[in-house]
Amino acid sequence: MNFPILSSLILLPTIGALFLFFTKEKEGNNTTIKYVALFTTVVNFLISIYLWIAFDQSTSSFQFIEDRTWIEGFINYKVGVDGISILFIILTTFITPLCIISVNNSVKNRLRDFLIAILIMESFMIGVFSALDLVVFYLFFEAGLIPMFLIIGIWGGARRVYSAFKFFLYTLLGSVLMLVAIISIYWITETTDVVQLYEIGIDVKYQNLLWLAFFSSFAVKTPMWPVHTWLPDAHVEAPTAGSVLLAAILLKMAGYGFIRFSLGLFPVASEVFTPLIYTLSVIAIIFTSLIALMQEDMKKLIAYSSVAHMGFVTLGIFTLQQQGIEGSIIQMISHGLVSAALFLTVGVVYDRMHSRLISTYGGLVSVIPKYSILFMLFALASLGLPGTSGFIGEFLILMGAFKDNFLVAVIASIGVILGAAYMLWLYKRVVFGKLLNEDLKKILDLNRSEYFILSCLAAPILFFGFYPDPLINTIEVSVTDLINMHNTNIASK
Amino acid sequence: MENLNLILPEIFISLSIMFLLILGVFKNESSKITFNLSLFAILITTIITINETFSVTRETLFNESVVIDSMSSLMKIITLIGGFLVLVISSTYLKTFKIYNIEYPVLILSSILGMMVMISSNDLIVFYMGLELQSLALYVLATYNRDQLKSSEAGLKYFVLSALSSGLLLYGCSLVYGFSGSTNFDIISNQLNSEEYVLTFGIVFILVGLAFKISAVPFHMWAPDVYEGSPTTVTLFFTIVPKIAALTVFIRFLYVPFLNLIDQWQMIIVFLSIASMVFGAVAAIGQTNIKRLIAYSSIGHIGYTLAGLATASNEGIQSSIIYISIYVVMNLALFSCLLMLRRKDQYYEDIDDLSGLSKNHPLLSLCLLLILFSLAGIPPLAGFFAKFYVFKAVLEQSMYFLAIVGLLSTVVAAFYYLRIIKIMYFDEEQDKYDTDHSLWLKFSLTVSTILILLYFIFPSQLVEVVSRINII
Numbered sequence: 010m011n012f013p014i015l016s017s018l019i020l021l022p023t024i025g026a027l028f029l030f031f032t033k034e035k036e037g038n039n040t041t042i043k044y045v046a047l048f049t050t051v052v053n054f055l056i057s058i059y060l061w062i063a064f065d066q067s068t069s070s071f072q073f074i075e076d077r078t079w080i081e082g083f084i085n086y087k088v089g090v091d092g093i094s095i096l097f098i099i100l101t102t103f104i105t106p107l108c109i110i111s112v113n114n115s116v117k118n119r120l121r122d123f124l125i126a127i128l129i130m131e132s133f134m135i136g137v138f139s140a141l142d143l144v145v146f147y148l149f150f151e152a153g154l155i156p157m158f159l160i161i162g163i164w165g166g167a168r169r170v171y172s173a174f175k176f177f178l179y180t181l182l183g184s185v186l187m188l189v190a191i192i193s194i195y196w197i198t199e200t201t202d203v204v205q206l207y208e209i210g211i212d213v214k215y216q217n218l219l220w221l222a223f224f225s226s227f228a229v230k231t232p233m234w235p236v237h238t239w240l241p242d243a244h245v246e247a248p249t250a251g252s253v254l255l256a257a258i259l260l261k262m263a264g265y266g267f268i269r270f271s272l273g274l275f276p277v278a279s280e281v282f283t284p285l286i287y288t289l290s291v292i293a294i295i296f297t298s299l300i301a302l303m304q305e306d307m308k309k310l311i312a313y314s315s316v317a318h319m320g321f322v323t324l325g326i327f328t329l330q331q332q333g334i335e336g337s338i339i340q341m342i343s344h345g346l347v348s349a350a351l352f353l354t355v356g357v358v359y360d361r362m363h364s365r366l367i368s369t370y371g372g373l374v375s376v377i378p379k380y381s382i383l384f385m386l387f388a389l390a391s392l393g394l395p396g397t398s399g400f401i402g403e404f405l406i407l408m409g410a411f412k413d414n415f416l417v418a419v420i421a422s423i424g425v426i427l428g429a430a431y432m433l434w435l436y437k438r439v440v441f442g443k444l445l446n447e448d449l450k451k452i453l454d455l456n457r458s459e460y461f462i463l464s465c466l467a468a469p470i471l472f473f474g475f476y477p478d479p480l481i482n483t484i485e486v487s488v489t490d491l492i493n494m495h496n497t498n499i500a501s502k
Numbered sequence: 503m504e505n506l507n508l509i510l511p512e513i514f515i516s517l518s519i520m521f522l523l524i525l526g527v528f529k530n531e532s533s534k535i536t537f538n539l540s541l542f543a544i545l546i547t548t549i550i551t552i553n554e555t556f557s558v559t560r561e562t563l564f565n566e567s568v569v570i571d572s573m574s575s576l577m578k579i580i581t582l583i584g585g586f587l588v589l590v591i592s593s594t595y596l597k598t599f600k601i602y603n604i605e606y607p608v609l610i611l612s613s614i615l616g617m618m619v620m621i622s623s624n625d626l627i628v629f630y631m632g633l634e635l636q637s638l639a640l641y642v643l644a645t646y647n648r649d650q651l652k653s654s655e656a657g658l659k660y661f662v663l664s665a666l667s668s669g670l671l672l673y674g675c676s677l678v679y680g681f682s683g684s685t686n687f688d689i690i691s692n693q694l695n696s697e698e699y700v701l702t703f704g705i706v707f708i709l710v711g712l713a714f715k716i717s718a719v720p721f722h723m724w725a726p727d728v729y730e731g732s733p734t735t736v737t738l739f740f741t742i743v744p745k746i747a748a749l750t751v752f753i754r755f756l757y758v759p760f761l762n763l764i765d766q767w768q769m770i771i772v773f774l775s776i777a778s779m780v781f782g783a784v785a786a787i788g789q790t791n792i793k794r795l796i797a798y799s800s801i802g803h804i805g806y807t808l809a810g811l812a813t814a815s816n817e818g819i820q821s822s823i824i825y826i827s828i829y830v831v832m833n834l835a836l837f838s839c840l841l842m843l844r845r846k847d848q849y850y851e852d853i854d855d856l857s858g859l860s861k862n863h864p865l866l867s868l869c870l871l872l873i874l875f876s877l878a879g880i881p882p883l884a885g886f887f888a889k890f891y892v893f894k895a896v897l898e899q900s901m902y903f904l905a906i907v908g909l910l911s912t913v914v915a916a917f918y919y920l921r922i923i924k925i926m927y928f929d930e931e932q933d934k935y936d937t938d939h940s941l942w943l944k945f946s947l948t949v950s951t952i953l954i955l956l957y958f959i960f961p962s963q964l965v966e967v968v969s970r971i972n973i974i
Binding site (some may be wrong): 077078080081122144147148149151152155158159162163169170173174177178182185186188189192193195197309479 | 665826864866875880881882884893894897898902905906909910912913916917920924927928958962965966
């Protein structure tokens with residue numbers, strides 16, 4: 010029996026949270042608890058890096074598998090990673106420590122509780138990405154609602170209660186149908202083990218309904234148009250660290266779910282519903298990009314841009330082409346980094362000016378140049394400039410889309426232009442122009458920790474922009490195998 | 503000669519009741535000793551019952567009118583433990599209202615005795631005897647705080663409506679007896695296979711009467727008023743202990759005498775279940791009093807339990823029993839929290855009284871948070887597994903409509919649980935509550951919260967215990 014590395018990844022943050030729970034919070038002196046949380050997450054990050062190094066890229070089968078009986082004769086606690094999930098795990102462990110460093114300014118009260126919530130959240134997220142049993146997956150998938158509800162509700166802005174409720178109820182509503190589907194799968198196939206399900210397959214006559222049930226959950230979490238409305242509300246009201254978690258990791262759960270479950274378990278249905286996904290994705294790309302153009306609130310703008318980017322992701326997944334799916338995965342990773350960075354950049358000026366409105370700013374380049382440069386990098390990465398990771402993802406997705414459906418690809422390409430439009434316009438209004446607001450003259454440039462966080466995010470964005478091979482090598486075999494499995498399934502039906 | 507050892511728990515508890523009554527007559531200031539003795543009596547009875555479960559598979563007594571099997575033993579144990587904990591956390595509350603008298607433990611013991619008779623009954627008359635014994639004790643308990651108008655009102659309301667339902671039940675029993683010629687469940691089961699609609703009347707009357715006792719919609723009207731008016735500890739008793747007994751009887755009726763008439767009752771149970779789930783979820787939204795809200799939420803939870811019963815399978819019955827066991831723990835935890843909302847000898851029971859609780863009492867509110875999320879059925883807490891097992895059983899029978907309606911109503915129900923959490927965590931704080939709670943209250947809250955939180959680590963144990971129950 011090997012060392013249970015995945016379980017320790019899942020458990021470690023919870024243990025850290027427990028530790029925090031028993032430390033007393035002192036007024037004005039929060040360094041201890043912050044260091045405990047930071048230490049836990051950094052260790053977790055290092056473990057996940059080790060996982061990546063030890064990971065065998067030449068095979069698509071699941072690795073580091075742990076399989077224990079959980080409910081006698083029914084559910085096994087089964088976790089494992091393949092090329093697809095490992096990247097998401099690393100993304101999670103990478104973003105969380107940055108979140109914890111960034112809470113310095115944005116969270117004033119109840120810091121200890123906030124850190125506990127974030128750590129527990131990290132546990133659940135890693136659980137989602139490594140679960141190889143449908144019930145275990147559902148458990149982690151849903152459990153994440155509790156800490157996120159509290160993060161939005163306790164530490165959010167003015168309309169936080171409304172946002173928290175909307176977030177919770179929307180996602181719960183989507184998920185209960187998935188639960189029905191999971192239990193039905195158990196009764197159809199007598200197992201909820203994903204690896205076994207891949208082998209035996211699910212009868213074609215059930216696939217459409219089951220696919221729709223999973224879709225209802227993933228569509229809300231992605232979020233896809235028209236059930237995306239919880240996202241802008243939740244983002245705007247969440248504290249910066251909460252937004253970062255939400256955008257960088259939570260949204261990826263659904264994209265991951267689409268690849269792992271919708272494609273893997275229901276190949277025929279995925280083919281059937283591709284037009285639906287295409288339509289919704291294209292609407293999301295165009296429609297939310299237009300909405301983003303009109304936003305006056307920076308956080309809201311980025312939130313809508315997230316919806317548009319996730320539209321690309323779903324589009325890419327359902328092209329069912331090698332490039333499309335690889336592009337989607339890279340786009341998700343890249344969006345995880347870029348949106349985290351953008352929310353943090355907004356958080357930086359929000360902490361100083363307490364305004365998220367674009368009209369408050371203007372001319373920042375002359376007072377805070379370092380900030381402006383980094384902001385530009387992230388804005389460009391978001392619109393997919395070559396040389397940033399955003400480009401690789403979008404390019405591969407569009408390539409896959411052109412292979413599959415010309416019209417959809419053309420419309421989606423228009424979305425790229427719109428994406429450039431709203432990002433550049435945002436950048437122009439915030440950073441360039443005349444410095445009209447008197448208060449802005451006293452604004453301080455990035456402090457050490459902010460500088461550190463943003464550089465940490467900028468480095469992989471640029472690195473993977475120029476040299477995406479590490480990412481592609483990791484996922485390549487798994488994706489190829491997924492597509493082969495898909496094609497054989499289609500051919501046999 | 504019958505083997506009276508099998509009903510030793512019942513015999514022991516009846517003797518204890520008589521002894522305690524006599525003690526009460528002859529000894530002044532005997533409340534404290536009566537409380538302790540009755541706790542002791544329940545403890546002994548529990549031990550005897552647990553002991554029994556190991557030796558008995560299925561035995562009958564007195565011309566097969568009493569049955570001892572794995573279900574009855576398990577349900578008796580849950581009843582006894584529930585009764586024990588209710589009694590043990592009651593004392594501070596009762597002392598505050600100056601109703602710390604000997605009658606309270608004696609009444610609780612009598613109703614527990616009634617429930618144990620109900621649980622073991624295999625005969626219409628024995629069943630009715632047990633039912634009336636427990637109901638009469640409950641009527642008095644509801645009015646126990648007799649100086650308060652609301653409490654008397656609750657008792658009277660409960661008495662009138664419950665008497666009506668007992669009447670319906672009795673009428674149904676007489677119809678069934680008329681058709682089968684026997685009061686024994688096993689014999690009825692063999693006799694009843696006709697399609698006569700008068701028989702259907704009999705079944706419907708019995709089901710209505712039982713639905714009344716477990717407060718399933720549309721026979722739930724008494725519950726909110728009675729729950730609100732009764733003293734809080736009695737409400738706690740109401741929400742858990744009688745439900746266990748009534749559920750057992752429900753299972754017995756459906757799966758022993760009426761097993762062959764499945765087509766006739768299945769739709770009724772499905773309807774009761776759906777109506778309770780939906781109504782319980784929707785009606786709770788507008789409540790401002792926590793006890794009323796709990797009343798509606800318990801109506802909803804009964805709906806889920808009934809969903810398991812509607813499946814007509816062993817898995818369904820087992821899932822219902824798992825559900826009710828987890829529900830008992832959750833409710834116990836919830837009421838322990840409620841009993842902690844005390845400030846200078848006054849108890850608070852409005853939702854707004856919880857406002858900002860998390861700032862002054864972080865630990866209490868964390869417990870309450872976990873309990874509420876568990877009641878809402880969010881994983882990985884115990885409440886999720888309860889629902890999971892039920893819907894697993896429901897979907898096994900391909901009852902998709904029931905499952906989907908049930909799960910959608912959990913979303914609605916989640917709203918009002920979230921509202922309480924919102925008030926606790928997001929709103930402004932108020933004055934602090936007293937923290938000098940009795941050790942038992944703290945104990946029951948801690949243990950039940952830990953059970954709720956950590957259930958997911960060892961979910962198999964409960965399933966294993968319950969899987970021994972095979973009625974069909």
